[in-house]
Amino acid sequence: xxxxxxxxxxxNPVIRWVDARLPIFTMMQKEYGTFPTPRxxxxxxxxxxxxxxxxxxxxxxxxxxxxxxxxxxxFAFDSxxxxxxxVNYGWLLRYVHSNGASMFFIVVYIxxxxxxxxxxxxxxxxxxxxxxxxxxxxxxxxxxxGYVLPWGQMSFWGATVITNLFSAIPLVGESIxxxxxxxxSVDNPTxxxxxxxxxxxxxxxxxxxxxxxxxxxxxxxxxxxxxxxxGSQDTLPFHPYYTAKDSVGLVVYFIVxxxxxxxxxxxxxxxxxxxxxxxxxxxxxxxxxWYFLPFYAILxxxxxxxxxxxxxxxxxxxxxxxxxxxxSPVRSMRFRPVARICxxxxxVSFFVLMYCGAKPPEEPWVTIARLATLYYFAYxxxxxxxxxxxxxxxxxxxxxxxxxxxxxxxxxLPAGAAAKPMxxx
Amino acid sequence: xxxxxxxxxxxxxxxxxxxxxxxxLAAGExxxxxxxxxxxxxxxxxxxxxSAQRGFQVYKEVCSSCHSMRLVYYRNxxxxxxxxxxxxxxxxxxxxxxGPNDDGEMFxxxxxxxxxxxxxxxxxxxxxxxxxxxxxxDLSVITKAREHGADYIYALLTGYSDxxxxxxxxEGLNYNKYFAGRQIAMAAPLAGEGQVEFKDGTTATVEQxxxxxxTFLAWAAEPELETRKQMxxxxxxxxxxxxxLVYAVKRKIWSDVH
Numbered sequence: 001x002x003x004x005x006x007x008x009x010x011x012n013p014v015i016r017w018v019d020a021r022l023p024i025f026t027m028m029q030k031e032y033g034t035f036p037t038p039r040x041x042x043x044x045x046x047x048x049x050x051x052x053x054x055x056x057x058x059x060x061x062x063x064x065x066x067x068x069x070x071x072x073x074x075f076a077f078d079s080x081x082x083x084x085x086x087v088n089y090g091w092l093l094r095y096v097h098s099n100g101a102s103m104f105f106i107v108v109y110i111x112x113x114x115x116x117x118x119x120x121x122x123x124x125x126x127x128x129x130x131x132x133x134x135x136x137x138x139x140x141x142x143x144x145x146g147y148v149l150p151w152g153q154m155s156f157w158g159a160t161v162i163t164n165l166f167s168a169i170p171l172v173g174e175s176i177x178x179x180x181x182x183x184x185s186v187d188n189p190t191x192x193x194x195x196x197x198x199x200x201x202x203x204x205x206x207x208x209x210x211x212x213x214x215x216x217x218x219x220x221x222x223x224x225x226x227x228x229x230x231g232s233q234d235t236l237p238f239h240p241y242y243t244a245k246d247s248v249g250l251v252v253y254f255i256v257x258x259x260x261x262x263x264x265x266x267x268x269x270x271x272x273x274x275x276x277x278x279x280x281x282x283x284x285x286x287x288x289x290w291y292f293l294p295f296y297a298i299l300x301x302x303x304x305x306x307x308x309x310x311x312x313x314x315x316x317x318x319x320x321x322x323x324x325x326x327x328s329p330v331r332s333m334r335f336r337p338v339a340r341i342c343x344x345x346x347x348v349s350f351f352v353l354m355y356c357g358a359k360p361p362e363e364p365w366v367t368i369a370r371l372a373t374l375y376y377f378a379y380x381x382x383x384x385x386x387x388x389x390x391x392x393x394x395x396x397x398x399x400x401x402x403x404x405x406x407x408x409x410x411x412x413l414p415a416g417a418a419a420k421p422m423x424x425x
Numbered sequence: 426x427x428x429x430x431x432x433x434x435x436x437x438x439x440x441x442x443x444x445x446x447x448x449x450l451a452a453g454e455x456x457x458x459x460x461x462x463x464x465x466x467x468x469x470x471x472x473x474x475x476s477a478q479r480g481f482q483v484y485k486e487v488c489s490s491c492h493s494m495r496l497v498y499y500r501n502x503x504x505x506x507x508x509x510x511x512x513x514x515x516x517x518x519x520x521x522x523x524g525p526n527d528d529g530e531m532f533x534x535x536x537x538x539x540x541x542x543x544x545x546x547x548x549x550x551x552x553x554x555x556x557x558x559x560x561x562x563d564l565s566v567i568t569k570a571r572e573h574g575a576d577y578i579y580a581l582l583t584g585y586s587d588x589x590x591x592x593x594x595x596e597g598l599n600y601n602k603y604f605a606g607r608q609i610a611m612a613a614p615l616a617g618e619g620q621v622e623f624k625d626g627t628t629a630t631v632e633q634x635x636x637x638x639x640t641f642l643a644w645a646a647e648p649e650l651e652t653r654k655q656m657x658x659x660x661x662x663x664x665x666x667x668x669x670l671v672y673a674v675k676r677k678i679w680s681d682v683h
Contacts, residue, residue, distance in 0.1 A: 039682060078496065081496050081565070081566065084649065085496065085501075085648060085649075091649040091653065092653075092656075095653075236682065240678050241678060241679065241682070244671075244674055244675040244678045244679070245675055245679070247671045247674075247675065248668070248671050248672050248675050251664055251667055251668040251671050252668065254664050255661060255664045255665065255668065258657060258660050258661050258664060259657075259661065261657070262653050262654060262656060262657020262658075262660065262661070263468060263654065263657055265653070266569060271569065271570050271571050271572050271574075272570070274566045274569040274570035274646075275562075275570050284605075
């Protein structure tokens with residue numbers, strides 16, 4: 001072995017030659033082959049991998065859509081319909097891309113929920129979690145920009161309402177909005193820059209995903225018990241165990257995806273977006289896509305524009321400080337009986353907000369949205385810090401392998417944690 | 426600037442305050458359209474070709490005097506089972522503005538299969554001028570562009586009646602219980618027998634014409650529907666079998682862990 005070359009373990013001469021000079025095969029083997037992974041994952045741990053697959057699908061379909069799309073206010077709507085009618089399998093590309101956005105949010109919401117429930121945001125994974133929140137923000141921005149491109153009524157009016165939010169900023173708000181628009185209303189310059197940014201941001205996202213995974217491979221994965229692996233008896237090599245398990249989730253994900261694309265491709269969209277954009281006709285209800293509804297409800301829950309904007313932004317920004325708001329050393333909610341109930345209620349408040357966001361801003365929805373908003377924030381700002389100090393957690397198991405291997409009945413464990421995790425979910 | 430500020434004020438007044446129109450609208454709120462059975466419903470749905478062809482005839486003879494379908498080409502009609510010659514003949518019945526020719530002049534020529542459906546009006550202003558200010562919407566994707574899609578179109582076409590006695594009608598509008606506000610500018614377009622003569626002998630009742638034209642419009646909006654559903658059935662079937670195999674593999678791999 002010549003000096004400076006990596007000492008490769010691979011036998012195949014070609015792979016060995018490459019690996020000695022650029023040890024990508026060794027890296028892949030280490031990070032995705034033998035990578036020690038807690039042995040007790042449930043199916044919630046599928047969703048990170050699914051999100052990566054989804055991002056790849058979005059980029060792949062998006063590149064081909066971009067070849068046929070025209071970013072101009074006169075042609076955008078028709079070019080999208082031309083994709084649907086005259087481009088070979090164009091309807092498939094577009095429906096996969098538009099429903100892919102919904103699938104992406106479903107997957108990422110479950111992924112975030114997993115992190116909240118099992119305490120994956122806690123030390124030492126704070127930065128990993130914060131990078132995840134950055135990805136979530138990039139995703140939201142990309143989805144919003146992409147929804148504008150077909151230049152239907154909801155595209156246009158959604159863009160008008162959302163960009164107008166920036167005008168709430170004192171002093172410079174108006175200037176910022178004009179700058180975002182590239183003019184004095186949402187118009188062709190707006191569409192052009194949104195298209196450019198919609199193509200750019202997924203690649204930025206990909207970069208942050210790389211950092212997210214890099215950080216994950218330093219700290220290692222959390223697990224349903226929230227305790228650290230104590231040795232090799234607590235872990236399994238990623239391949240074949242978790243490649244096999246992730247494959248099961250992947251097929252289920254594809255089935256749900258296929259049902260949407262092939263049998264209900266417009267179920268999650270809004271019919272108004274099949275009406276070409278018309279700056280002179282405002283739709284009776286301007287509603288964002290379903291995945292933005294909880295945040296839209298928070299925005300509208302505040303009777304003051306700036307307040308609403310700040311609270312809406314705060315509802316996501318608060319996740320950046322979540323690792324420090326939750327002071328309990330116990331990660332998994334399985335061992336935090338009170339916090340667990342509070343978190344489940346927080347999930348309820350999230351769905352209530354989603355429902356209210358789709359309703360017109362009338363009573364009783366305004367009051368319900370306000371109460372749900374209050375609880376959404378109270379969970380992070382009041383309940384978690386309070387419980388961190390006061391809650392008595394259940395005793396933690398001694399190790400991951402102990403409950404998994406023996407399936408202990410009573411003892412210190414709640415029944416759920418003792419069952420074979422593989423048989424559930 | 427003033428317009429923009431006012432627009433924004435209106436948006437936020439509408440968005441943040443209570444919608445004042447709520448109770449006022451209640452009297453004229455549209456009924457949800459009843460569920461109508463169509464040939465293209467369900468997992469295995471296909472377009473009833475005979476019905477869609479009759480629907481095209483209804484569109485051509487009734488709707489097309491006001492409503493454009495600017496995204497559809499005459500060539501697309503082949504997908505409904507019309508022959509090349511029939512499509513050519515249909516296209517040739519319209520005059521299309523083309524040019525400029527070598528002398529720099531625009532000219533009229535008979536339509537070709539590669540032309541889009543000719544629009545009844547040259548622009549939006551002309552359409553409004555001819556319809557007391559109302560704009561007949563383009564029908565290319567109409568079943569995708571309305572809540573409840575085909576059910577709504579069928580309900581609207583068959584939903585005309587006299588207004589209830591206490592209902593206040595605006596000048597020039599027509600009562601239709603399925604239309605938002607229950608007052609629609611379009612007069613009842615389907616009159617009943619004798620309006621259209623179907624070649625296959627089907628009686629052209631209002632319901633029959635409404636169903637046929639709805640089938641035609643649904644096809645125009647989603648010409649890929651049949652391919653899409655057939656591909657979907659195969660893919661979901663394939664994925665279900667694959668899922669079973671993958672799960673079996675996973676069980677086998679994990680059998681030494683438990």
